[in-house]
């Protein structure tokens with residue numbers, strides 16, 4: 001397999017995006033690195049977008065791109081879907097406010113819908129992001145079990161806080177044996193004490209996972225995982241069944257982080273596909289209809305420990321004689337259950353209920369086309385994923401099952417292809433996963449495959 005030595009792709013990218021370059025120089029004087037979320041950065045500077053419409057993004061230089069990032073998968077109806085725009089407008093006009101600061105009807109409407117699609121969620125709470133959702137899920141596990149360690153899998157991402165910002169993308173040489181990985185913090189400023197409370201597990205390795213969970217069972221409150229790693233590497237069914245069984249046996253809560261997979265790989269997420277009921281689920285991205293949103297749901301007895309009606313809480317100055325703040329699990333937020341966001345989310349779900357199948361069909365066409373184009377150049381590549389997310393993995397392995405397998409793939413070639421694709425008008429942050437929307441149709445798929453063909457012909 002040939003590896004491209006010098007990046008022609010980056011050179012062409014720079015030629016095509018002079019205004020983004022100029023903008024990034026200025027924005028670096030305002031925001032560290034020129035970005036307000038590290039994930040938005042890539043070398044030598046990210047493309048600065050100015051408009052979005054349907055499946056397309058338009059940058060400062062007037063270049064048009066078919067967008068496969070879709071804001072890290074959040075926009076499952078594409079950019080500016082008219083029905084979502086209308087729902088947002090209607091909510092603001094009809095209800096006359098952006099925020100009630102009280103319970104309101106859309107909270108229950110959304111909850112009813114989500115609980116119907118995710119039967120494991122017997123009670124739910126709203127948050128303002130997927131990160132906040134996993135944070136609450138972990139606190140619930142601590143509060144319910146009275147244990148204060150959490151286990152996560154190597155290579156899985158659950159948000160940017162200390163407990164889970166561990167071994168997301170570690171250097172394999174530093175990360176210990178594959179069947180007993182050690183925790184590596186992924187940021188400066190992570191409190192080493194908190195990092196030590198996180199136990200790292202090997203994905204899709206049931207035997208080793210059971211051994212580690214058994215060792216820590218008395219201290220572990222929960223196991224959190226992306227049932228589909230990074231949104232694209234699926235757990236084996238046996239692994240998932242075994243994990244559910246052992247967590248039940250050991251009194252450890254099973255937490256599904258379905259922020260990426262919820263409403264993307266099926267309406268009912270990975271849990272629907274695997275037929276597994278986790279104890280707690282975190283949702284985000286798609287269900288916010290493009291706005292910041294998260295949902296945590298789970299077993300009634302677990303969720304109900306946050307009910308202020310049962311106990312007292314930090315905001316209750318009367319502090320009942322019979323209980324104190326520690327008896328209730330604190331969860332609050334001024335913007336939780338934001339009506340405009342709920343309106344956008346509900347409309348998104350309604351559209352997906354009729355259109356999700358076509359997104360899956362189109363995703364399959366694109367995946368197949370990409371693999372065929374690689375094969376025509378005798379390059380071994382796979383398009384790994386379920387539903388409307390996948391990743392292009394250039395590898396000699398027959399199967400990619402976890403983080404360590406993924407690290408053996410040819411990232412250098414994939415990256416070079418991605419820069420050339422950007423030049424050809426396909427928007428994909430280099431090395432990231434593909435997400436499709438209801439508005440990615442035949443035109444966009446054909447255009448993408450033509451771009452791939454052009455790039456592969458150029459490189460090989």
Ligand SMILES: N[C@H](C=O)CCC(=O)O
Nearest residue numbers: 037039072073130157260
């Ligand atoms: N919220 C994350 C970054 O800030 C998104 C991670 C991902 O979707 O890959």
